[in-house]
Structure formats: structure tokens, C-alpha cells
Amino acid sequence: MEPKDERLRTPRAAGMAGAVFAVLLATAIVLVRIAIPAGNAADAKIDPGERWAVRVALEILPFAGIFFLWFMGALRAQVGDAEDRFIATVFLGSGLVFVATMFGAGAAAGTVLNETQPSGFGRHFAYALMTTYALRMAAVFVFTTSTIGHRLGVFRRPIAVLGYLVGLVLLVFGSGLPWSELVFPAWALVVSVHILRVGPREPLPAGGSR
16 A cells, blocks of 8 residues: 555645646647747648747647646546546546547647648648647546536635636637637646645545545
């Protein structure tokens, strides 16, 4: 059995990972927006002088995904054994699908970027993966996380309400509204700071009461 003090330090360590994820993802988004400031990224032409920004963003994405997995672990550690199995399944599924689609979009975008004459299919495939699927899965992840956190008292009401608003923005707008995708890493940073601020706590028992 894992020592008590080690178990209680895990949420804080993984909460730091959530903050790192937020910074990395926000940096990648900003770099892409430098190269493609507005409009449909699938149809936009990247200036050769700005390709470096997209390349750096694609190099950052894998590390953002790795830290996101640690962030998920932090949230589950805060919930303990009291999580609702249905919502927890959606929570895990949406988080894992988000990472998978983000990686897929990054790989597709990298392939297109390295082509001398990029195909329209490749650009639209990468764009659809990121906006139609990854950001929508991020919205589901935010919704379920906010629901679990609010029900179990892990999140205060303002943080839960913020989560619902962020999820709505991601679900409705995706990246159709330039820079709106930054709300996801911003939310992750707020939640991570909250976890670090309240500190480690004993997991809730299966019945949801102490």
C-alpha cells in the first residue's frame, strides 16, 4: 500500500503538471495564430517566414499531451473513490480522445508542412481533427470535470461555473472564433492553481462523505 504522505503529495505534483500543460498548449496556440492570425486555417497560406512558428508549435504539442495526462491524474486523485462511474467514464474517455486527436492533428499538420506542394485534403484533415474533434472533446472534458468537482465539493461554485462557460465556448465556437481556443488552457491553469492552492487532501470515501 502506498504511504499516506506520498499519496497526498501526488495531487500537488500533478497539479504542477496541469499548469505546465496549460502554458505549453497556450504557447502552441499563440505560435499558430502568429502564422495564421485569422480566417480558416485549412485554406490559409502560411508565409514562409512564419513557418518556424508552426514547426515550434508542433514540437510542443507532444509534451503538452504528456503533461495533460498527469493533469487528469491530479483531478482523479482529488476526487478519490467517490466519483460517479458514468461521469468518470466520460471524463476519462474525452480526455484520452482529446490527446489522441491532438496528436493526430499535429502529425497530419507536420506532414503537410513538410510537403513542397501541400494538398488541400491534408490541410483540411489536420484542421478538422483539431477543431471539430479535439476541441469538442476538450469541451466534454471540461463539462465532466466541472460536474464531478462541483458535486463532490472539490471546486467552488465560481470555478464550476467558469468550467461550464469554457466548455460552451469550445463546443459552440471551436476555433472558428480566432483565439477562442485559448480558453481551454486558461481554464486548465485556473484549476491547477486551485489544486495547488488548496493543497493535498484525503480522498473522499465511496459514499461521498467523510
